[in-house]
Amino acid sequence: MQPLRRRQLIDATLASIDQHGLHNTTIVTISRLAGVSSGIISHYFGGKNGLLEASMRHLLKELGDTYKARLAKVSTDDAEGRVMAVLEANFDRVQTSPAACKTWLAFWAEAMHQPELARLQKVNAQRLLSNLRAALKQLLPAARAQLVAQGLAALIDGVWLRGALEGGIDTQQAKALCRDYLAQQLKYKDS
Amino acid sequence: MQPLRRRQLIDATLASIDQHGLHNTTIVTISRLAGVSSGIISHYFGGKNGLLEASMRHLLKELGDTYKARLAKVSTDDAEGRVMAVLEANFDRVQTSPAACKTWLAFWAEAMHQPELARLQKVNAQRLLSNLRAALKQLLPAARAQLVAQGLAALIDGVWLRGALEGGIDTQQAKALCRDYLAQQLKYKDS
DNA sequence: TCTTTTTAATTGAACGATCAATTAACAAAA
DNA sequence: TTTTGTTAATTGATCGTTCAATTAAAAAGA
Numbered sequence: 001m002q003p004l005r006r007r008q009l010i011d012a013t014l015a016s017i018d019q020h021g022l023h024n025t026t027i028v029t030i031s032r033l034a035g036v037s038s039g040i041i042s043h044y045f046g047g048k049n050g051l052l053e054a055s056m057r058h059l060l061k062e063l064g065d066t067y068k069a070r071l072a073k074v075s076t077d078d079a080e081g082r083v084m085a086v087l088e089a090n091f092d093r094v095q096t097s098p099a100a101c102k103t104w105l106a107f108w109a110e111a112m113h114q115p116e117l118a119r120l121q122k123v124n125a126q127r128l129l130s131n132l133r134a135a136l137k138q139l140l141p142a143a144r145a146q147l148v149a150q151g152l153a154a155l156i157d158g159v160w161l162r163g164a165l166e167g168g169i170d171t172q173q174a175k176a177l178c179r180d181y182l183a184q185q186l187k188y189k190d191s
Numbered sequence: 192m193q194p195l196r197r198r199q200l201i202d203a204t205l206a207s208i209d210q211h212g213l214h215n216t217t218i219v220t221i222s223r224l225a226g227v228s229s230g231i232i233s234h235y236f237g238g239k240n241g242l243l244e245a246s247m248r249h250l251l252k253e254l255g256d257t258y259k260a261r262l263a264k265v266s267t268d269d270a271e272g273r274v275m276a277v278l279e280a281n282f283d284r285v286q287t288s289p290a291a292c293k294t295w296l297a298f299w300a301e302a303m304h305q306p307e308l309a310r311l312q313k314v315n316a317q318r319l320l321s322n323l324r325a326a327l328k329q330l331l332p333a334a335r336a337q338l339v340a341q342g343l344a345a346l347i348d349g350v351w352l353r354g355a356l357e358g359g360i361d362t363q364q365a366k367a368l369c370r371d372y373l374a375q376q377l378k379y380k381d382s
Numbered sequence: 383t384c385t386t387t388t389t390a391a392t393t394g395a396a397c398g399a400t401c402a403a404t405t406a407a408c409a410a411a412a
Numbered sequence: 413t414t415t416t417g418t419t420a421a422t423t424g425a426t427c428g429t430t431c432a433a434t435t436a437a438a439a440a441g442a
Contacts (some may be wrong), residue, residue, distance in 0.1 A: 230403085
């Protein structure tokens with residue numbers, strides 16, 4: 001029963017943030033969406049904050065799982081394929097829904113003054129960067145790989161941010177933008 | 192006295208968001224930082240919300256003024272210089288301080304469920320894009336200019352977002368990243 | 383199999399804290 | 413004196429948390 005309820009409450013949390021925004025999300029809006037009483041949140045998560053942290057962990061895990069699934073489909077020496085796996089995962093349908101974008105942005109903002117959320121966010125940002133850099137090192141000089149990895153990471157986050165504010169990401173256009181950046185940068189080899 | 196107090200309260204608002212985060216910013220934390228009583232906020236801004244809107248307008252105006260100042264220094268037909276003016280303005284010292292980054296991110300998150308803030312944000316995002324596109328059209332085919340403008344806009348926002356979450360932007364590195372993107376894209380003319 | 387006991391899950395009302403807004407009173411300037 | 417600026421206390425609403433009480437489920441005993 002415990003894992004069922006926890007999942008149910010996390011889903012309700014994401015739904016509430018989508019509908020009302022984080023700052024209008026209360027334990028009442030969450031518990032009402034989950035169809036349970038408000039008291040149960042403290043019972044399973046130790047409080048509202050614990051639930052928010054668990055919800056962010058859930059999103060991060062979902063992103064990580066999607067990336068691993070994409071990565072498993074490309075061979076280890078297919079560097080360009082590994083970069084594309086990062087892009088595909090980040091612009092997966094699940095991650096680019098208006099609800100997901102809103103929630104990510106809300107958590108990012110909250111992380112600025114909530115140490116545990118900041119920690120989670122930092123780990124994720126670092127992993128994104130290091131995944132990109134590792135793959136790019138097979139295609140470019142180390143210093144160049146570092147720069148392009150930072151560029152791609154910023155491009156991904158920027159597209160996401162602008163998408164969140166506009167109410168949705170055009171995933172095709174987003175991927176085209178990143179793929180174009182990568183293609184232009186790989187020409188560097190020849191120059 | 193009115194313009195003085197308004198400016199004083201807006202500054203205190205930005206300071207409070209920097210120190211406590213938007214969601215822990217109350218009319219008390221603001222008025223204490225400004226050294227006045229809390230009631231004065233309603234007197235000058237009609238309420239907390241009015242003050243938040245005015246603060247966001249203040250930031251937007253500051254950005255716009257910086258851009259205009261930079262733009263005035265380049266000739267109309269210096270397309271690359273006009274693009275650089277956008278970059279210089281966005282990565283100006285005033286806009287890239289930890290406090291400014293935090294505040295921008297907080298307002299972006301808030302704008303998702305506050306129509307007036309969303310409107311202000313949208314106007315700004317559109318202007319950034321159209322400034323870039325107009326300049327790039329002198330250097331690239333229209334369709335290409337549109338794509339590169341979107342790429343640069345996303346890159347700028349992405350660098351900003353990642354900087355906010357890491358506690359500060361390295362402006363030199365940020366500009367180098369964007370300048371590199373632009374340089375790579377301008378090679379397109381020849382291919 | 384049928385009670386009895388124990389454990390786990392859940393509720394919802396009550397509580398204290400905190401918020402934005404209001405207001406009546408006060409001070410300073412004109 | 414009249415207007416403008418400002419304060420400090422108060423109001424009503426809302427928040428997250430807590431907890432005693434209730435229900436459902438499982439285990440144990442007869």
